[in-house]
Amino acid sequence: MVPPARTPLRLDRLRALNLPSSVEVSLDEWGRPTEIVEDSAEGRKKVETVVEEWKIDDEWWRTPIHRRYVEVVLEGGAHVVLFEDLVSSEWFMQRP
């Protein structure tokens, strides 16, 4: 069999991008984020707008993923996605 002409993609050279980072989230009475606290020096930031909310239940056939996502605009205009891992009840943050 003739090997493919292009250089094979080496998976060991791939690095994950946009990994979720742990974040503390304050919620209002309806469970919507109002403030986040990052580990970084930037510290505490208020949530200015909740743009969208959705839920993902997936991969039940291996390690199940149950997440509640909330896309928000933070003070200063940063656009981020927060999600609550519904298995561990931890919150994470990543880029949309």
Place this chain on the structure above:
Amino acid sequence: MKGWRSDHAVCLWIPSFPLRAEEARRPDLADRPTALLTPEDTRRIWQASPLARRQGVQPGLTVSQAIGLCPTLALIEPDPVFYDERFATLLLRLEDVSPVVEPAELGRAYVGVDGLEGLYGTPERVVEVIAETAGGPLRLGWGRGKFTAWVAATRAQPGRPIIVTDEQRMGFLKSQPLGALPLDPDNHRRLQQLGLKTLGDLAALPETAVIAQFGREGKAAWRLASGLMDEPVRGRARPQPIVASLDYPSPVADRGMLAHTIGVLIEHALRDPRRTGWRVQTVRVRAALEQGASWLIEVMLKEPAALRERIHPPLLAHLERTPPTGAVESLAVEFTAFARGTDELQLFAKDAAAAARAGRRKALRGAVREIRNRLKRSMLYRVIEVQPWSRLPERRYALIAFEP
């Protein structure tokens, strides 16, 4: 005027500048339907004259479609260098009125007007002086910040400038169509679909809602529409003279040797980082001769240049006519006056674009090699799509080592 910036601006706009430049070069074209071909793809129309547009010829059409609509259409091969030269000359003329001139694109420039009232009087008079200096049919708008001046220029008619005073500014902006905003076509379409028509409609929305929908671009658009962003005109200081010199180990009288040295010194001076963005207008060659005498020639180039092949020949002609009277101990090439522009071929010339791309790739390869040598590994990565459709953001893209 604070240094090289000015809060108040006059926007000078010549729509379809390349086509106007062609008509100025060939007056017989003025009363014919004409169209310019796209520099990157000469099978398509770039710009069409009003006569051609009246017959349905639009930018983006193929040549066969355009001829089908208008059989008498005169097609013109683009000459980007000529348009660029013409625009550079216009900018030079504007610098006689104000030291703060900022080109935006071919045919559009901002002139800083803070402080000019002391020289010329009212804004109306300042605008008149700019119109007289630039010459030809053009649209002029006066206002605080580049955006207000630009919107005013888009509403102005040739010979009838629009002046928007600071007091009128908010009211003026409010009633202007959204098309004036520098947004990409998709966002313009979305704004229309939301039923927004004027800058006032956009400014009336909460800023956070606009940011949530349109991100950073939306934020800038909202601030412009609300009159909260005044971008000042920023001029550039002209570079100081650039000198490249050489001391000979022993005096040289051979003209061939002198000519060669002048060429090498020109190249050396052209590579000076201060020259970036400027073309050379005036060149001097100085020499210290034996027994304390000196020699000097000065050439003002007919067209500003940034290539050795264009600067060297007039100096050689001068050298032949009036050679040094003795052996030369040291020689210096000095660029003393400059005109805007980076090269003989500018942004709009496809050869320049290709050369720039090739140059960037070469520079990138060099930088990667340097990083590898220093850090023993590349540390540079490229983003690749892994599962762009995934509902989990962290699965969509990954980094892979960058190897140019």
